[in-house]
Amino acid sequence: MSDKFQDIINQLDNLDFKKLYQDDFLLTWDKSEDELKAVWAVADAIRELRENNKSAKIFDSGLGISIFRDNSTRTRFSFASACNLLGLEVQDLDEKKSQVAHGETLLETANMVSFMADVVGIRDDMYIGKGHEYQEEFSKSVQRGYEDGTLEQRPTLVSLQCDRDHPTQMMADTAHFNHYFDGVESLKGKKVALTWAYSPSYGKPLSCPQGGIGLWTRLGMDVVLAHPEGYEVMEDIVEMSKKQAEESGGSFTVTNDIAEAFKDADIVYPKSWAPFAAMEKRTKLYSEGDFDGIDKLEKELLEQNKEHMDWTVTEELMATTKDGKALYCHPLPADITGVSCEHGEVEASVFDRYRKDLYKEASFKPYIIAAMIFLQRVADPKAKLEELWNKDQPRVNDK
Template identity: 65%
Template sequence: MSDFQSYLDQLAGLDFSGMYGDDFLHTWDKTTDELRAMYAVAGALRNLRERNISPRIFDSGLAVSLFRDNSTRTRFSFASGTNLLGMQLQDLDEGKSQIAHGETVRETATMISFMADVIGIRDDKYIGEGDAYMAEVARSVDEAFHDGVLDHRPTLVSLQSDSDHPTQSSADMLYLINEFGGIENLKGKKVAVTWAYSPSYGKPLSCPQSLITLLPRFGMDVTLAHPEGYDLMPELVEKAKGYAAETGATFAQANTMAEAFEGADIVIPKSWAPYAAMERRTKLYAAGDDEGINKLEKELLAQNATHMGWCSTRELMEKTAKGQDTIYMHPLPADIAGVSCEHGEVMADVFEDHRIGMYKEASFKPYAVAAMIFLQKVKDPVDTLKALEERGRARWNQA
């Protein structure tokens, strides 16, 4: 009860009115107050569920998901988060739709939106394409609503684009808030966001970009480390520097994992593709150049292979603030050396040391999804949360 009231108290001091009726496509679209409100609502919703109080605000409703890339955690987190609020989920399989027969984005967006309350989209493969697609869907449902075709406008939530992964970084923040006992305790914590070796190529840049643009907003000192040539989108690196300057945090760049790990309170090593290479791949796909794509893939795999030493080991963990007890994070699935691949992002013993922590990290994502939707659908979140608790409807009825 006291925890629940603390979340309401946090909300009372924040200005998040701009979230109502809006979409959630990037964390940098939101004010710091709006992000804090989302974390507080996520905590309140989790508190209700763990006390067996139903947090459903919908008696009926449809959530539509569109995954243009593979997913486990985000797919089921979107399903769980929308169900938590009372909606049923329908996954849009483009292969079974009329898109192959020439149906436009505008038409698809409108047709899936009848009586739908939220649309979640993952489109992260090609630079510029995911954000552009989500923006077109948003424009389309706006138009259909204003034309009177839709009786309301469904909310859009990005489940990962080519630039940002807001549900993942929000889950990461919730995990860290929980681990350090409050958002105010994150200021001054040193975080290593580093590249790590993978035997595959083309992993999205959006995970590290999500982290470097979000963590400094709460006063966390971030070191970004990667081999030469594995740059992220330059405009987002600049955005990270700007946020760090605003909060008095630091944003540094390094060329070795060891430098980034030195004294770190949190380490987040994950592979990603070089920005320049992803731009090339996008152009090759647009041109239908299969031969060029195959050539690029071979080049990138060979380039990755020269950096196999970028792997999280117990020796590297000893350089951190608390050695083996330092928080190790990963959005999963990780490339585990000797388990899922011969050489990978992390040694098996390090992964096993931190496996439970990473599973807990992932457990916050459904609540992040639900909180994003809640704030975009509820005019008065504080009163609505109070009403849910006072109603006291059991989520799980037992004799």
């Protein structure tokens, strides 16, 4: 066994993460700090297995069910990659092609797709008060099916984004921070600027900024949330973040000045999102089937966004960060000025300079999802990881 792999899995010795076993992963703030650290450690271990051409399969058969109620590229393929890496096949539930379109209840749907499923990944992020609620109801439905004997095993759930949090994204982004700097402990005292940025589109979810402040305030970081007036996020998550910052020894600040947020920042995370009040209104309009109202709201929001076109990442703004060398991050896809749009979240020169880092940031997500599944399905993760290494089953048999 390599010293690097041994060092990675030895991190699990001092962590209490037993509650992750046969549990769901819906919100980062529902997990202890030890449980989050276990996910990062197992993700690194699984990546080390793959990079050494060792199979990470813990399943001989089974399904990973993906339910995407919003469009996705990175998260969809990250979930499929994670499931395949562990030995599961993936089946996507397209609700338009299912009996959901004919009025099938969530209780019935959850049980019908879960007969041989070991994990269900759900993305439901567009409607305030609906996404996390849907995931919780799905969880209760499969638990009831298991207790009733309908299901031979209870599949665990992984949130692939909801209206409140984007746990796989934020955990992957933080894994990137850990590797860029020197581990999670090195993040204490680091200033991270999580800012709104101009986009020529509207309706982008709140879950990334909320997930960021909900996670990074727990790690002793100095977190600054910046946005124009009127682009507030959920107040209960803001209040939770303030409390977490106090408990961790970090800080949490909200400002309406992007320059203040960027000044001396170690990490910048500029991302467009829709105002909370507008997302609430849109959810109501959808529930009423008022599509004319939705079109009108969209036009109003696009005009509102145009009032803040100066909220964009420029070379001049990046120069004000710590030593002019802050780590620029984004969950992707970014709206790149002069490339994907006329005027967007970031100048092309800034994006191009950080392109390698951005793609590396994205590459952590399949391993984070695989680690969540691994910890939910394996009672003794360290022993299993040692077994996989020593088994030395080639992932690619090219000899």
